[in-house]
Amino acid sequence: MLASGLKHQKRADELREQFVMTQCQVPAALIHQIEQELDEDEKEMIIFLCRDLVPDLSNADIRVLFGALNEKGKLGLSELLYRVRRFDLLRRALGTEKTSVETDLARYPRVVSDYRVLMVEINEELDKQEVSSLLFLLKDYVPRMKMTKDKSFLGVVSELEKLNLVAPNQLDLIEDCLQNIHRIDLKKKIQKYKHEALSISGSQPMYINALQASLPNLTLIDPPYSSGMQSMPRERSLNGQLAVQMEPVHTSVQESGASSHQVKKGYDDRYRMQSQPLGICLIIDCIGNDTDLLEVTFKALGFEVRCHKYLSVEAMKQTFHEVARLQQHRDYDSFICILVSRGSPQSIFCIDQTFPGFPLDRVKKFFTGDSCPELLGKPKLFFIQSYIVPADQQEPTSLLEVDGNEQKITTTTTRFWSCSIPPVADIFWSQCKVDVSVLERSSGSSSYYLRCLAELLCNPHKRKLSLMDIHIELNSRLYDWNRTSDPQQNYSLLLQHTLRKKIFFPVKS
Structure with a gap:
């Protein structure tokens, strides 16, 4: 038993060494091993977390997604496994510990945006009945939205993102829904996220936008990287609630080719009129x-x-x-x-x-x-x-x-x-x-x-x-x-x- 454990650890060390030596080009064997041990919920979370990194493959099979990220040098496995709380895989597959990853996340820029991490955290704290209530509430906002009863919270957010109703700097709709289902604790999480955007010490925004996602990969083992982008805080109020968005001086271009201010049009420029009664x-x-x-x-x-x-x-x-x-x-x-x-x-x-x-x-x-x-x-x-x-x-x-x-x-x-x-x-x-x-x-x-x-x-x-x-x-x-x-x-x-x-x-x- 001890010999088997040592052999397994030696193999993990070899894979990790190869991982580092090839500058994040992850061996197919390691990708396969991790893929086999992830359940469906964990795969959905990883796909959601990586949506900004490979937007054209965001709904792909996890293996295809890993392959696309690997080719681009953006497969930050340590951070992804940490985000889905697979600390056992961190240890067995990558030979690292939770505390080491936390240290790296605190020191170096992150692959995954704070916004997507926040949505995953909220997803983990909602039960099926609460998600069902959210689906019902959203019928008032988007009557024709195709939402199946078994859709997860992350699936709901993904649909709202497609309609430009939810974005890293546009979370009022989610806040209102959480308020209506009496999850004030989760609403406070979003408010904390907004507040942190005000207390940025450097020039990096608190979330990764489309332009930043196209920059060279920022992995846990890479040295600190500075994009040189300056961000300026801009306040906007939605029915009285302060929302702070950090807008880069360089205009980010979405997949559609529309500029960021065009994308934010729609529900951003109108008062919320959804309460019952109004x-x-x-x-x-x-x-x-x-x-x-x-x-x-x-x-x-x-x-x-x-x-x-x-x-x-x-x-x-x-x-x-x-x-x-x-x-x-x-x-x-x-x-x-x-x-x-x-x-x-x-x-x-x-x-x-x-x-x-x-x-x-x-x-x-x-x-x-x-x-x-x-x-x-x-x-x-x-x-x-x-x-x-x-x-x-x-x-x-x-x-x-x-x-x-x-x-x-x-x-x-x-x-x-x-x-x-x-x-x-x-x-x-x-x-x-x-x-x-x-x-x-x-x-x-x-x-x-x-x-x-x-x-x-x-x-x-x-x-x-x-x-x-x-x-x-x-x-x-x-x-x-x-x-x-x-x-x-x-x-x-x-x-x-x-x-x-x-x-x-x-x-x-």
């Missing part, structure tokens, strides 16, 4: 003609609708306070406020009919990032139908207190990214003004502005457009209306926004 839709209708239509419309879009009719200014302010305090905002992706009332161009009267009313400019302040932290970084949409009361019909005095300090919404939530987004960002403000005489001529008719808005939002074809494009069409319809209507019934539409991204409402299949 958010709270607060409707305050002090006229009473549009509540039912608006409620049906925004419920169909997937919002939790809260309707209030015929409020006084004080009741409206109290409603704003209560809604801004709601903890549900933490889990929702957006917020909508719709106001329908008489007023002046700059204020809202509600049912009080007194001047100066409540300043519209202060309405949005209830929901800005500093007043309502749970909505920081999320789109906040305001649609205002103002029936303008002429100055000579406004009551000249008012006992309303309009200059008092607004109660700031407090929260126990602390966010590390809270200073990265201005509190006034992410606001979409659409205000339509029309003379109050429209109501006098037909007291029960709804607002043409709100009718058109509802019609456009309920049309699945129009919903494929961004909200900005929908609003352009809405504006066009109002202009068409004005050309054929009495001048006193003309609608005037004002749009102001501080959006950082595009807004798309989900299109249900």
